[in-house]
Amino acid sequence: MRILGIDPGYAILGWGILDMKGNHFSVVDYGAVTTDAKMEMPVRLQHLYTQLTAIIEQYQPEEAAIEELFFNNNAKTAIMVGQARGVAVLACVNGGLEISEYTPLQIKQALVGYGRADKKQVQAMVKAVLNLSEVPKPDDTADAVAAAICHGHSAGNRVRKLLKAK
Template sequence: MRILGIDPGYAILGYGIIDVKGNHFTVCGYGAVTTDSSMEMPDRLKHLYQQIMEIIQEYEPDVASIEELFFNTNTKTAILVGQARGVAILACANSGLEINEYTPLQIKQGLVGYGRAEKKQIQSMVKAILNLTEVPKPDDTADALAAAICHGHCAGHQKRLAKYK
């Protein structure tokens, strides 16, 4: 299974693509889509959409794993990130991908086993699980890879549970 992980943002949107076979994870690619602060928001969203579509076309993932928004005290920022998240979901949906959404707590729990893990712990686990020589930068790419790994862990459990329905 090939998973596209997305850490949504309107200035920096992190993405990571991994292959999962059993309990083995292999990184296919990762990076960040950035927009300039001088751009109007509709242009930023359009750029994000186009770049995500190109990533999907290049890597041909089977599913997407997108981080849900966490509570943000800055309402304007939360709304703007929500718009970027919506664009990412739209790009995945328009590409026919199954979309899976995980809270930051679920992602932390899926990687470290503890929902209140520190960012450095998550980054270290991403590096270890994917057998990387260094932690992916910027942080948004490591977060996107963490979202993909989380789904890789959860998908197996979901399949097993579906047998009992």
């Protein structure tokens, strides 16, 4: 299964593509789509959509894991991130991907085993699980890869439950 992980943002949208065979992950690619703060918001959203659509077309993932928004004290920022998240969902739906959404707590639980783990612990697990020489940068990219790993573990659990039910 090929998984696209996404950490949505309007300034930086992190993404990661992983292949999962059995319970083993391999890295296909990862990176970030960035927008300039001087750009008007509609143009930023268009750029995010265009770039994410190109990534989907290039790597042909089967499923997407998108990090859900957490509560933000700044309503304006939360709305803008929500718009970027909507663009990411749209790109995935238009690309024919099955989408799963995970809270930051679920992602931390899946990677570290503790829902209140800090960012460094999650990054260390991303590095270890994927046998990388360094943590993906920027942090948004590492978060996207973590979402993909979380989804892979969840997908494996779904398959095991289906097999047991038969």
